[in-house]
Amino acid sequence: MNRYRRSHRLAASIYRMICLVGVFALVANAVSAQSQKPTGPSTILQGTVRDLGNRAIAGATVCLQSKAPAQTLTANTDLDGHYRFPALPAGTYTLHAEMPGVGDATVDLVVVPSENAKWIDLKLSKASTSWSTQVPQFFDEPHFTVAGVSDTTNLGGHGSDVVVRTTETLARDTASLGRDRSVSRPPDAGRAAEKALRDELARDPESFEANHLLGTMLVESRRTREALPYLERASGLRPNDDGNTYELALARADTGEIGQALAEAKDLLSRHDNAELHHLLAEVEEKQASPVEAVREYQRAAEMNPSESNLFDWGAELLLHGAVDPALEVFGKGSRLFPDSARMLIGQGVSSYARGSYNQAVKHMCAASELNPADPTPYLFLGKVQSADATPSPDSVEKLERFARLQPDNAQASYFYALSLWNSRQGKDDKIAAQVKALLEKAVRLDSGLGAGFLQLGILELEENNLPGALSSFQRAVDASPQLPQAHYRLAQAYRKTGDLPRAQKELEIYEKMSRETAEQSVRERREIQQFVYTLRDGHAASQPR
Numbered sequence: 001m002n003r004y005r006r007s008h009r010l011a012a013s014i015y016r017m018i019c020l021v022g023v024f025a026l027v028a029n030a031v032s033a034q035s036q037k038p039t040g041p042s043t044i045l046q047g048t049v050r051d052l053g054n055r056a057i058a059g060a061t062v063c064l065q066s067k068a069p070a071q072t073l074t075a076n077t078d079l080d081g082h083y084r085f086p087a088l089p090a091g092t093y094t095l096h097a098e099m100p101g102v103g104d105a106t107v108d109l110v111v112v113p114s115e116n117a118k119w120i121d122l123k124l125s126k127a128s129t130s131w132s133t134q135v136p137q138f139f140d141e142p143h144f145t146v147a148g149v150s151d152t153t154n155l156g157g158h159g160s161d162v163v164v165r166t167t168e169t170l171a172r173d174t175a176s177l178g179r180d181r182s183v184s185r186p187p188d189a190g191r192a193a194e195k196a197l198r199d200e201l202a203r204d205p206e207s208f209e210a211n212h213l214l215g216t217m218l219v220e221s222r223r224t225r226e227a228l229p230y231l232e233r234a235s236g237l238r239p240n241d242d243g244n245t246y247e248l249a250l251a252r253a254d255t256g257e258i259g260q261a262l263a264e265a266k267d268l269l270s271r272h273d274n275a276e277l278h279h280l281l282a283e284v285e286e287k288q289a290s291p292v293e294a295v296r297e298y299q300r301a302a303e304m305n306p307s308e309s310n311l312f313d314w315g316a317e318l319l320l321h322g323a324v325d326p327a328l329e330v331f332g333k334g335s336r337l338f339p340d341s342a343r344m345l346i347g348q349g350v351s352s353y354a355r356g357s358y359n360q361a362v363k364h365m366c367a368a369s370e371l372n373p374a375d376p377t378p379y380l381f382l383g384k385v386q387s388a389d390a391t392p393s394p395d396s397v398e399k400l401e402r403f404a405r406l407q408p409d410n411a412q413a414s415y416f417y418a419l420s421l422w423n424s425r426q427g428k429d430d431k432i433a434a435q436v437k438a439l440l441e442k443a444v445r446l447d448s449g450l451g452a453g454f455l456q457l458g459i460l461e462l463e464e465n466n467l468p469g470a471l472s473s474f475q476r477a478v479d480a481s482p483q484l485p486q487a488h489y490r491l492a493q494a495y496r497k498t499g500d501l502p503r504a505q506k507e508l509e510i511y512e513k514m515s516r517e518t519a520e521q522s523v524r525e526r527r528e529i530q531q532f533v534y535t536l537r538d539g540h541a542a543s544q545p546r
Contacts, residue, residue: 451481
């Protein structure tokens with residue numbers, strides 16, 4: 001087993017002795033257990049097996065192997081994808097699930113006597129872990145080479161400034177999909193596991209396992225600054241434990257200790273040349289503002305192990321730095337290898353949008369929404385794309401209508417569907433206007449902080465010649481979202497119509513000041529996120545400004 005394989009990002013590690021998609025726990029009273037067989041209450045282990053599209057897999061084979069004593073238990077998932085192992089004694093186990101034609105998944109876990117039940121969900125990936133020892137499967141050679149970076153402060157883009165800003169926002173949102181390390185676990189499981197670990201540390205502050213596991217759990221829950229002391233203590237107890245060094249490097253990178261994180265990541269890589277450590281080094285290099293080195297490490301990780309997560313992170317890094325054509329190439333290959341990956345399709349959609357191909361962008365995002373119609377993520381990307389385009393496609397309107405229908409309590413669903421209807425109407429259609437108004441009113445009722453919803457509602461009321469209603473909506477938009485420039489501009493217009501010129505002038509000044517600040521912030525952000533300079537394999541084309 002590759003000791004660094006993770007669930008969601010890198011899978012579980014033998015050294016970590018922890019399940020990243022389930023309950024974190026600790027073997028209690030480790031000292032006395034060395035000379036005794038595990039005693040005490042037994043634990044029920046259960047969970048569900050799903051594919052990357054979040055569909056339950058019936059008939060999957062689930063194996064549970066204990067490490068001491070060596071023993072293997074086998075179960076099959078039922079029609080709901082559920083598996084169950086009753087009466088497990090305390091110990092360290094490896095859990096593996098597989099389904100021919102769908103994929104497999106493996107995690108390590110620890111069972112403690114104080115637990116009544118553990119719930120661990122597994123997601124099967126079609127990228128076999130054995131690929132990491134084979135010839136790279138991505139391409140014989142990528143069709144591009146990243147040569148360096150350039151300042152993006154004076155780059156243009158397709159369409160209006162709104163479209164350019166939307167493109168940049170979508171690229172950042174796409175990259176954030178790769179940083180989402182959330183896992184499914186029963187309510188209160190995290191708190192119970194944390195308490196068990198802290199109780200163990202109160203009994204034995206020098207326990208390597210307790211310090212390591214608690215630090216790892218805090219890293220996974222994004223409490224990295226809190227995790228550092230535990231991982232550092234574990235490192236002092238076992239300086240050569242690679243699993244702890246790995247987690248410590250992640251924590252240091254997240255808390256700004258980049259130099260130490262880089263040294264630890266490179267030291268690990270010098271001793272174990274594998275995809276997971278190249279991915280770790282890529283994350284650290286990105287935080288060090290070394291994007292060229294980062295993208296090359298992401299590429300190496302994907303070539304050594306073309307998993308869904310490695311390919312996605314490579315594509316997202318390219319997209320984030322404006323290398324649209326290479327990103328489209330990587331996401332396209334990723335979608336062919338992982339047809340059930342919604343975020344690969346979203347990556348293709350955002351890359352297409354960045355190239356100015358609105359119809360292709362909508363096509364990919366609509367396809368992503370079909371994989372799991374209950375998942376809001378593809379709809380939210382689709383909504384942001386169509387909000388920057390004056391003429392949404394019928395497909396996007398249809399999908400956003402489904403979003404609003406499937407999630408009636410989601411304010412964003414009602415808002416984006418209202419916006420798509422408004423932008424797609426032909427001429428002045430009172431029936432559609434009434435429907436749009438009802439949807440917007442529902443959206444702001446569900447979320448009183450949705451300034452964009454109040455803004456759009458005011459625009460509609462102004463078109464209906466309802467000046468008092470428009471004025472009220474614009475005021476509420478400003479109250480809900482003070483940093484929304486268009487809300488101040490529209491409010492200034494409404495005040496002017498009422499003859500209140502002093503208030504109109506004040507709001508206009510706020511709008512102009514915010515517009516200048518927004519432009520300056522965009523320049524700073526574009527300077528911080530530099531654009532890759534790349535060449536295509538034939539040497540006839542190079543990167544173009546977005």
